[in-house]
Amino acid sequence: MTGNKEVITGSDFKRMVSGAYSEFLLEYETINEMKGAGHRPGTHVLRTMGAAVMPLRDVKDDSIGGLARRVASGAIFGARGNAGVVLAQMFRGLGKGLSGKYNATSSEFGKAFQYGILYAQRVIPGEKERPIITLAKAVAKGAYHAVRDNKPISEILEAAIETGEKELAKIGLEDAGARIMFTFLKGCLKGLDGNFVSPAVSLSLGLEAQQPGMPDPRNDVVRPYCVRFTVGNPKVDMQAFKEQLNEYSSFVLVQPKGRGIAVHLHTDHPGKVIEQSVGWGAIKDVHVTNMSETHELSPHGALIPVAMLAVAENKVQAREMQESGINIIVSGSVDDGPSVAELVSAAHSDFADTYLMISWSRDFWLVFQQAKRLVGSRVELVLCEDKNQQARAVKAFDPSKTAKENASAMTRAAEKE
Incomplete structure (x- = not known):
């Protein structure tokens, strides 16, 4: 199709985001049962979507670039779990591609979608060709060809979905990450067409029809x-x-x-x-x-040079961590992971000049890494795989050393059997 004059407005974008959230409301429990993206990836991605949609509830901005930036900010800062971080990067790419635009052509929006897919692909651990990586490459390729042919945005989304489905059919495997990407794309398409019914969120983002047990997005509002x-x-x-x-x-x-x-x-x-x-x-x-963008964290009257920060899933673990010398405790578990916002906000507390963020589960790794990307050199990471590794790492902490020196020594200690 040539000569396409379609324009995507801020209202269209709102419907797409609302449609994606609606689709995750319908799919998150199924995604929770799938492997490939950590514990309860459906819940984590739904709560990340909640943080993304809430800035739209009373916004006065009608520009697609401004709305995309707000949604990206909410998603990046409110991301939970590895799955949530990957989804947030899709919104980050969309925001980058639509920056400064009041409306967008189909081609511009399609290119922004390509940005989102590529940003998401970058943060996915690539030690092996997982279904989500295979899918991301195929979806990006399908979107590229549709954008090049100057097709309407609905056809760009359809082409991306179709190409991804064909590629997954070849390998015969779908994991949670792949289902999340399909759910996102299909939800955006339904939202654009107005062809969806949400159990909790209408096109105006009303929240009155909350179902028991369903995460309430009002609990995931971020203050970035x-x-x-x-x-x-x-x-x-x-x-x-x-x-x-x-x-x-x-x-x-x-x-x-x-x-x-x-x-x-x-x-x-x-x-x-x-x-x-x-x-x-x-x-x-x-x-x-x-704070949802990369920034320098300047100390203001810090009490100590280096502080340790870790995640506790209950009061008993929190008390044990405090007794071992950990200074800052953030609440969370593999089923209900901490958000990027909670980690970054803790580092903004002025308690210390620098921070060591210590993780005891792989389910936290991408969240911790995203927090460090935002805050920079004043945060160092010690990424452990279990609580025993974390305990060995904490024992190796030396308050006379810098955060960077401690991170290196603590990582070595954690890896020793």
Whole structure:
């Protein structure tokens, strides 16, 4: 097809994302039973989708580029489990391809989809040709040919799905990762056509029809903006001010600073936070960091040089970790993994100059790696395969050494039998 003049709008994009979420609502329990993407990959990917769709519920932006950026930010920061990280990278590629556009042509949107598939493929461990890698290559190829032929976006999606299905038929194997990619593509196609019925999310992203046991996306809202500023009024009632800021924030620190107060918080509405604050005194030294993008984490009055951070699945394990010297505990398990947001937010707490993030399960590895990609050199990783390895690693910690030196020594200790 040549001369295609189709335009994809922000409203079209909203329907596609809503359609994808709807499809995962229908498929996540089936995906949970499949192998190839860790424990309960369906739940992890559904919660990642929840973090992605929630920024759309009250957004005023109509541009496809702006909406794609918001969705990507929510997915990247709210990603859970290895499956969630891979899905988030698809949204990251979409956001990159649509950046700065109010509307997009089919060709532009198709190329953005190719970006998403390639970004997802990059983070998948490639030690062997798994079904998801085979599928990703085939889907990218199918999308490429359809984009080159200037086909409408619905036909680009159909071509990607058809090519992927043919390739999987050749190898005769579908794992959880492959099913997740198919579910995403088919959901986007249904959303674009308006041909779907969601058990929990309508086209307007209403959330009233929640089913028992189904993850509620309202619990997965992320606050990706780190905001710091000072208020030039030493007479501020800090407790009342903090309570007001809590309305739009997940973390708030208010403390005296010179002839005023310093504020450090994490929010999804930086503009509303500043607007709330102007009545308390003169606002200055405002710094806003999008924590879902790669950024430098600057220390502000850290208490110790190096802190250890780990994931605990219950109070008993948390207490044991604290007794072993681990400083920061994030709640999570292989069935209910921690989000990237929880790890990055912990590193933004100003507790230490640098952080050692220690994992005791492969199910956390991609989440930890994504957190490090966002925060950079102030975080080092010690990726263990089980709790015994983690215990050996923690015993090797030396507070007199740097985070990088400790990461190397602790990794060696973990690998010793």
